[in-house]
Amino acid sequence: MHPFTLERPHDLSSALAFGAQAGRNDAPAEYIAGGTDMVQLLQEYVRRPERLVSLAGLLDNRIEAGSQGLRIGAAATMAEVVAHPAVVEQFPIISEALLNSASPQVRNQATIGGNLLQRTRCPYFRDVGYAACNKRAPGSGCSAIGGENRWHAVLGTSDHCIAANASDLAVALIALDASVEVRGADAQRTVPLADFHRLPGDTPHIETVLEPGEVIAAITVSASPVARRSHYLKVRDRASFEFAVVSAAVALDVGGGRIREARVALGGVGTKPWRVPRVEAALAGGSLDPAALRRAASLAAEGAQGRGHNDFKIELIQRAIVRAIETAGARA
Numbered sequence: 481m482h483p484f485t486l487e488r489p490h491d492l493s494s495a496l497a498f499g500a501q502a503g504r505n506d507a508p509a510e511y512i513a514g515g516t517d518m519v520q521l522l523q524e525y526v527r528r529p530e531r532l533v534s535l536a537g538l539l540d541n542r543i544e545a546g547s548q549g550l551r552i553g554a555a556a557t558m559a560e561v562v563a564h565p566a567v568v569e570q571f572p573i574i575s576e577a578l579l580n581s582a583s584p585q586v587r588n589q590a591t592i593g594g595n596l597l598q599r600t601r602c603p604y605f606r607d608v609g610y611a612a613c614n615k616r617a618p619g620s621g622c623s624a625i626g627g628e629n630r631w632h633a634v635l636g637t638s639d640h641c642i643a644a645n646a647s648d649l650a651v652a653l654i655a656l657d658a659s660v661e662v663r664g665a666d667a668q669r670t671v672p673l674a675d676f677h678r679l680p681g682d683t684p685h686i687e688t689v690l691e692p693g694e695v696i697a698a699i700t701v702s703a704s705p706v707a708r709r710s711h712y713l714k715v716r717d718r719a720s721f722e723f724a725v726v727s728a729a730v731a732l733d734v735g736g737g738r739i740r741e742a743r744v745a746l747g748g749v750g751t752k753p754w755r756v757p758r759v760e761a762a763l764a765g766g767s768l769d770p771a772a773l774r775r776a777a778s779l780a781a782e783g784a785q786g787r788g789h790n791d792f793k794i795e796l797i798q799r800a801i802v803r804a805i806e807t808a809g810a811r812a
């Protein structure tokens with residue numbers, strides 16, 4: 481592990497001030513919350529900050545549900561959100577996405593803010609033995625393009641990076657039009673989650689719209705008729721403790737046997753959590769007839785680009801969407 485200074489500020493203002501300061505060699509300070517991702521990256525020399533700023537005890541961890549919707553403080557743990565009665569009853573897609581993430585031990589420690597900012601599981605990013613990784617070492621190339629890329633994205637990729645975003649929660653939240661409350665040293669702002677993660681383009685090392693020193697303070701989800709009839713389907717290589725090969729988050733408003741509104745988002749296949757508006761438009765006003773669902777789901781493949789080992793995902797996302805809609809549609 482590269483040596484670093486650990487700051488443990490007593491209040492958020494001090495943490496934000498530390499976070500905004502560059503350390504020696506102009507290396508920016510980095511935050512640590514539950515540490516379940518950050519500590520692995522430090523141990524493997526993937527991250528080498530001069531200064532690490534602990535957010536422990538500084539951010540809101542309340543989960544509040546009311547007629548306006550849901551607000552989750554960034555310091556709430558995955559386990560706390562999974563078990564919250566209002567989340568289970570009114571926003572099942574969120575609890576299902578979290579329950580299908582990681583393990584009970586990780587969920588007890590990991591925070592919601594950290595979940596949205598976890599780094600990709602691309603094995604070349606996480607192993608410094610591979611020199612070429614534009615996300616870890618900008619300008620060095622990409623080992624996954626032309627390498628082993630079964631786990632990688634087929635949507636939103638660039639010639640510089642094809643790494644998939646790893647968060648299950650982000651996929652569920654994006655289907656619900658969630659927003660992120662952001663705090664900086666001088667200001668706070670609200671960003672739609674759909675605009676929070678960036679496409680890799682030619683700067684894959686810049687993953688979100690957060691400015692240096694800013695933190696995620698909370699997530700908000702507005703009340704909506706689609707939230708209750710929602711489902712998160714995760715396809716993975718083993719039944720637990722595994723990241724998504726493909727996932728589909730679906731939220732429906734159904735009446736008289738017809739779909740009034742559908743929200744569909746995908747995981748495991750996008751370089752960021754991926755919403756498919758063309759599929760949603762094709763579903764709206766239609767029935768739950770399997771052939772109609774398959775026709776709509778086929779639109780998810782538009783623009784998808786496999787790189788060899790991950791070609792199978794293009795068919796799999798369509799099947800996952802159909803199955804997730806059938807499950808959500810069957811819910812009362």
Ligand SMILES: Cc1cc2nc3c(=O)[nH]c(=O)nc-3n(C[C@H](O)[C@H](O)[C@H](O)COP(=O)(O)OP(=O)(O)OC[C@H]3O[C@@H](n4cnc5c(N)ncnc54)[C@H](O)[C@@H]3O)c2cc1C
Nearest residue numbers: 511513514515516517518582590591593594595597648696
């Ligand atoms: C074995 C294992 C299996 C896993 N499986 C899954 C899975 O199936 N699905 C899934 O979605 N996830 C999975 N995860 C990832 C896990 O959900 C994340 O590691 C966890 O949510 C990160 O939260 P944390 O609080 O520990 O963040 P940390 O590790 O402390 O931080 C992660 C990143 O977020 C930044 N950060 C944290 N909080 C804030 C904040 N409030 N504001 C600004 N920056 C912040 C840190 O600087 C760091 O860059 C797995 C992790 C492990 C270790």
Ligand code: SF4
Nearest residue numbers: 602613614622641642
């Ligand atoms: S896909 Fe992205 S993270 Fe993986 S090796 Fe290529 S540049 Fe690095």
